[in-house]
Amino acid sequence: MSTIAENRGKQDSARRLNRAEKSEATRNRLFTAAIGIVGEFGYAGTSVARITERAGVAQGTFYNYFESRQDLLDQLLPSISVTLLAHVKEKVAEAEDSPVARERARITGFFEFLEQTPHLFKILHEGEIQAPEGFRRHIALQTVSFERAMEHEFEQGHLPDIAREEIPAISQILLGARQWLSTRFCIKDGEVIQPPPEVIDTYMNLTIRGIFSGKSA
Structure with a gap:
């Protein structure tokens, strides 16, 4: 199954690109290559040589787009997070x-994206140690988005038994549930499902x- 990033690359190659678009396409190829290599070899096995060889x-x-290997690795997870x-x-x-x-749409959308982006597992699980800045930005992006969603439901009166100050903790509980459920139920025979x-x-x-509070689906 093609990843979202790969599909975007195919769309770029289907027409003539201007200079800025070519530059962005090259950057996307480097990102896509890095995602695949981290997914296969882990952060430790991801080198500039491997990335550029796969990206062609x-x-x-490489250094026209990223200051260093670590700079790219720290950008991987936030980039995927934005797409998610x-x-x-x-x-x-x-x-x-x-x-x-x-x-329901939020959690099913998460699992759907995970299946479409299987390398996210390794990128996320190793990221806290190998790319801490990227991991921190990923958590911040997901937290802000989820808290904003819960704030919306609160303002609409859909959380009648929840106090506003509880929203940050509730958001982390639900985000954590996604992570643990995916670890337990979304890997079978080495495949993301x-x-x-x-x-x-x-x-x-x-x-x-x-x-x-008992609202029906």
């Missing part, structure tokens, strides 16, 4: 206008009872 560019070209947020936002926009439907339907149903049942 000269090693010197856009994917989830699209799913939420397509959902029915109810807090429960939006939350969708979790069984009952996993999402159970998550939603707990969310409805504990946060949305």
